Amino acid sequence: xxxxxxxxxxxxxxxxxxxxxxxxxxxxxxxxxxxxxxxxxxxxxxxxxxxxxxxxxxxxxxxxxxxxxxxxxxxxxxxxxxxxxxxxxxxxxxxxxxxxxxxxxxxxxxxxxxxxxxxxxxxxxxxxxxxxxxxxxxxxxxxxxxxxxxxxxxxxxxxxxxxxxxxxxxxxxxxxxxxxxxxxxxxxxxxxxxxxxxxxxxxxxxxxxxxxxxxxxxxxxxxxxxxxxxxxxxxxxxxxxxxxxxxxxxxxxxxxxxxxxxxxxxxxxxxxxxxxxxxxxxxxxxxxxxxxxxxxxxxxxxxxxxxxxxxxxxxxxxxxxxxxxxxxxxxxxxxxxxxxxxxxxxxxxxxxxxxxxxxxxxxxxxxxxxxxxxxxxxxxxxxxxxxxxxxxxxxxxxxxxxxxxxxxxxxxxxxxxxxxxxxxxxxxxxxxxxxxx
Amino acid sequence: xxxxxxxxxxxxxxxxxxxxxxxxxxxxxxxxxxxxxxxxxxxxxxxxxxxxxxxxxxxxxxxxxxxxxxxxxxxxxxxxxxxxxxxxxxxxxxxxxxxxxxxxxxxxxxxxxxxxxxxxxxxxxxxxxxxxxxxxxxxxxxxxxxxxxxxxxxxxxxxxxxxxxxxxxxxxxxxxxxxxxxxxxxxxxxxxxxxxxxxxxxxxxxxxxxxxxxxxxxxxxxxxxxxxxxxxxxxxxxxxxxxxxxxxxxxxxxxxxxxxxxxxxxxxxxxxxxxxxxxxxxxxxxxxxxxxxxxxxxxxxxxxxxxxxxxxxxxxxxxxxxxxxxxxxxxxxxxxxxx
Numbered sequence: 001x002x003x004x005x006x007x008x009x010x011x012x013x014x015x016x017x018x019x020x021x022x023x024x025x026x027x028x029x030x031x032x033x034x035x036x037x038x039x040x041x042x043x044x045x046x047x048x049x050x051x052x053x054x055x056x057x058x059x060x061x062x063x064x065x066x067x068x069x070x071x072x073x074x075x076x077x078x079x080x081x082x083x084x085x086x087x088x089x090x091x092x093x094x095x096x097x098x099x100x101x102x103x104x105x106x107x108x109x110x111x112x113x114x115x116x117x118x119x120x121x122x123x124x125x126x127x128x129x130x131x132x133x134x135x136x137x138x139x140x141x142x143x144x145x146x147x148x149x150x151x152x153x154x155x156x157x158x159x160x161x162x163x164x165x166x167x168x169x170x171x172x173x174x175x176x177x178x179x180x181x182x183x184x185x186x187x188x189x190x191x192x193x194x195x196x197x198x199x200x201x202x203x204x205x206x207x208x209x210x211x212x213x214x215x216x217x218x219x220x221x222x223x224x225x226x227x228x229x230x231x232x233x234x235x236x237x238x239x240x241x242x243x244x245x246x247x248x249x250x251x252x253x254x255x256x257x258x259x260x261x262x263x264x265x266x267x268x269x270x271x272x273x274x275x276x277x278x279x280x281x282x283x284x285x286x287x288x289x290x291x292x293x294x295x296x297x298x299x300x301x302x303x304x305x306x307x308x309x310x311x312x313x314x315x316x317x318x319x320x321x322x323x324x325x326x327x328x329x330x331x332x333x334x335x336x337x338x339x340x341x342x343x344x345x346x347x348x349x350x351x352x353x354x355x356x357x358x359x360x361x362x363x364x365x366x367x368x369x370x371x372x373x374x375x376x377x378x379x380x381x382x383x384x385x386x387x388x389x390x391x392x393x394x395x396x397x398x399x400x401x402x403x404x405x406x407x408x409x410x411x412x413x414x415x416x417x418x419x420x421x422x423x424x425x426x427x428x429x430x431x432x433x434x435x436x437x
Numbered sequence: 438x439x440x441x442x443x444x445x446x447x448x449x450x451x452x453x454x455x456x457x458x459x460x461x462x463x464x465x466x467x468x469x470x471x472x473x474x475x476x477x478x479x480x481x482x483x484x485x486x487x488x489x490x491x492x493x494x495x496x497x498x499x500x501x502x503x504x505x506x507x508x509x510x511x512x513x514x515x516x517x518x519x520x521x522x523x524x525x526x527x528x529x530x531x532x533x534x535x536x537x538x539x540x541x542x543x544x545x546x547x548x549x550x551x552x553x554x555x556x557x558x559x560x561x562x563x564x565x566x567x568x569x570x571x572x573x574x575x576x577x578x579x580x581x582x583x584x585x586x587x588x589x590x591x592x593x594x595x596x597x598x599x600x601x602x603x604x605x606x607x608x609x610x611x612x613x614x615x616x617x618x619x620x621x622x623x624x625x626x627x628x629x630x631x632x633x634x635x636x637x638x639x640x641x642x643x644x645x646x647x648x649x650x651x652x653x654x655x656x657x658x659x660x661x662x663x664x665x666x667x668x669x670x671x672x673x674x675x676x677x678x679x680x681x682x683x684x685x686x687x688x689x690x691x692x693x694x695x696x697x698x699x700x701x702x703x704x705x706x707x708x709x710x711x712x713x714x715x716x717x718x719x720x721x722x723x724x725x726x727x728x729x730x731x732x733x734x735x736x737x738x739x740x741x742x743x744x745x746x747x748x749x750x751x752x753x754x755x756x757x758x759x760x761x762x763x764x765x766x767x768x769x770x771x772x773x774x775x776x
Binding site for chain 2 (some may be wrong): 036039041044104106107108110135136139140141146188189190215217218219220222225244245246247250270
């Protein structure tokens, strides 16, 4: 459903593609689609209205810079306006500090606390954690288990009812830690007692930072909730969690624009290392459901050196089993294929879902099977016939059906990559546009 | 809850009212010629006015006349987390109900609109779900599996439902099916202990299906009425985890699969509810954290999308903060109940 929506946005952009002058009607249509896309992504309705008004006026009033097409001009304005809402990324100081974490119930505070401890630990700082959640059963067990896995000291007093005392004693107990993270109980703006409690915790701990944890799926009320938290303790950073689901995080955007503080981190998975620094480009791309080339290129650079994979060659349709082997190898370092695919601006290409829904276990299996192929076969998969399939199956300890499945998957990928190249997809141009902004 | 949405809906109703009243005034002045006041001027306006046929004291509304209030209604619904497709659906129904229908002039516009709106929302909400009645009608033990994404409040909800059923005199056993999240065993263990409910647990990291199987066996052997199975939160786009859930379902053979989501979730609520329904099925829905906000639009959205009845609303952190969901009451509350 969401994909349908973002493609309608792309259609609207396409209509602008061939135009030399900014066409009022086309811009209005684009703005309408933009509105729907943003509302669908949970951006606050009032914010969407203000934003679309700004985009409309600027698109029609401003002259597109020389050499920039109308489409790029409008897209750039949309991007800039969104960026303005989001503010800059909040910086994380790598030094001694105390951080108080607050948020709604179930937003992922405890998991995020452990992830943050891990982050600072990896940066070479001595981290310590205080569990000030006195309400939820198992909260201390959860935090101490997570911290125990990475050898971060965790202070807590299961059974104690007053969080204030725990924080006081915890700060004393963790005096040697450089970074102290304080996990608190989940609360929402309408619970006055709990809001009062976090105000007291903030005073007692004299926290240097107060970060608000927001679930990516949070809807229209994100703005109000964020404001109340901000009024209570002065939030100076936001962490958006559960970005590995399908939620777009528009609620978080509304929150950030309301309290005028940047997003610090993005939580993107269940394990302790799944914490990313916030990147406005990829956030906006996701919000609009449009490709995020910049971060793809960055990620790809990290994971694969250039000689390892000939991307241009692949797009030209030169895609052998050998490339696929490297790809599968790289995928384990780059993250799931679906995520990578979602970052590519595949406007025209329809990548079949079978090609994407390959589980990591299957990926590993495929690699084993390919290990049993000859160099010739890897370079020219067409060689592989019935008897070779049997040999490969025996060699890799798999069934002929599995080998056939692998070959089918290979053909799917080959077709998908060929499709990506067709017509509207122009890698260089896209790169230029993204780097120009 | 719902206070915010109710406030807004009331004001929209008034806008509808004035526009309908405006629609019924110009025909009265038609005999005199030039239309005055809010009515459109002559020229194109005349054609407009001809559409408002007044035959035997009846009045027909055109789409144009209710466009402005409809747009306002759309904003109100969207602002209150009613998902976009669901908003469209409600608008379509209200429009269908109002446009082109003959209304007698004497009828109070407020009543007309209220009826249309009530009808549209009621149809979108679907029916409630009477859990105690369901359990009484089934063979024991009745097995209930709770599913949902991370952090929606499944574990707390299992405890609350256990408490609710226990109060009604049912014997309950809880299966601690979340063997993944650190602290989950302790969390549900503490709840069960406080409530005096039997709990079946394995070690952390164990196979959740095995826990569920044991709980069902235990319930059978001890003639218990209900098995409530907690499960680890999982995202619908994780193939492996969804397969695990499917296995849990296969092993446990639940009578009911209850999907738990939070009432504060935005549009994604619809996406994931759909995926869960598709992959493991959903028989009923529980919406948690309904106390966080006065609006509750997500409740309407999820109910409509999943097409499954809402069983309970979670309204706070205490064990008693669980409210059976009755659509009539919700609509009554939303629209102020005044007819």
